[in-house]
Amino acid sequence: MSVFQNKAVRLMATCEEGSLGDLAERQRKFLLSALELYRAIGGSFEQLEAVVMRDESEIPRRVDLVLGELMSELAAIGYLYDLDIMQAAHNTLDRRRQEEAAMGVDLAG
Numbered sequence: 001m002s003v004f005q006n007k008a009v010r011l012m013a014t015c016e017e018g019s020l021g022d023l024a025e026r027q028r029k030f031l032l033s034a035l036e037l038y039r040a041i042g043g044s045f046e047q048l049e050a051v052v053m054r055d056e057s058e059i060p061r062r063v064d065l066v067l068g069e070l071m072s073e074l075a076a077i078g079y080l081y082d083l084d085i086m087q088a089a090h091n092t093l094d095r096r097r098q099e100e101a102a103m104g105v106d107l108a109g
Contacts, residue, residue: 041080
């Protein structure tokens with residue numbers, strides 16, 4: 001795993017008390033984050049509804065393939081907004097670590 005991924009996982013393991021391995025919670029948080037990004041880049045509820053209402057009878061693809069495509073889309077969005085996606089990720093991680101440290105959470109682990 002990457003340095004960022006290792007740091008993010010350690011922070012979640014420390015701060016989210018058991019939810020790191022909770023797939024339902026990971027699904028919920030991912031969906032909320034994806035929807036927030038969708039709205040932040042100008043997506044409308046009408047467009048979202050049209051996508052959700054499509055009849056998708058395909059068998060879900062492997063997680064690694066879909067994750068790779070997701071990362072490519074994030075790269076394209078970063079390009080369009082002139083943002084370094086990894087720098088944005090590190091900035092968010094640093095902010096979360098500072099917030100947790102200010103609340104007295106031990107992040108040494």
